[in-house]
Amino acid sequence: HSQTGMNPTIRTFLFRLARLARHPVQLIFCYDGDQRPNVKRGHRVSTKDHWMVQPTQRILNAFNMQWITAAGEAEAQLALMKNAGIIDAVMTDDSDAFVFGAQTVLRNSSFSADATATVKMYTTSSIQERVEPHLTIDGFMTMAVCCGGDYDNVS
Template sequence: MSWEEKRKLERNAESVSSEMFAECQELLQMFGLPYIIAPMEAEAQCAYMEMIHLVDGVVTDDSDVFLFGARNVYKNIFDDRKYVETYFMKDIESELGLSRDKLIRMALLLGSDYTEGVR
């Protein structure tokens, strides 16, 4: 089994079923909590909401969110076995010298959800 096939299977195993999705929406409505449905990539939608100051950060385990422009990322929020980790774009820029543009270039070279990268 190739690395790509394994990655795709792992992603499918972690995916949310349409029934789970509907139940979650119903629960949010019952509690009167607002929600939106991202038209495409959820991380892109979340990063955009942070960029226009609707939210203070993004909760995700997917580091691709920085490529979409997120500045404050919180990881492991829903995993009781791990500590919550915080990542700030300002630290990535100052400590690693990597801007968003450089991160995008790196993802294109190394590979990401959208490209296999350069071999």
């Protein structure tokens, strides 16, 4: 159903937003800001806003939902907000959220036609328990850099 019409990407966003709005959560959407790096995975990327930014912000305004624009990376801003106790979790499929310090990340969100929603919750403490109980945050960051991410040259 979301692949028909004039703009299927915005339509999909609208349907997902409507399904999220049914749950007892307060959502804060965060957009990348002007100070985000212009190189990811060794390639130059545009620092201009993605074409979806303005249309999705208009939709969020219509739903009376909060949104902010980070100075740089949205995941970094959300990690700061999580660690300051402003938000409970960061919903993203970008694992760099952990590198930025997010302690609770919700991933792989899916929404079916019958309005059921599933997400996987990851916490730094559960990752430490499974990977290495004695892994410090510095060790975790080192492991993340060695495994590769948006801002390294490891392939």
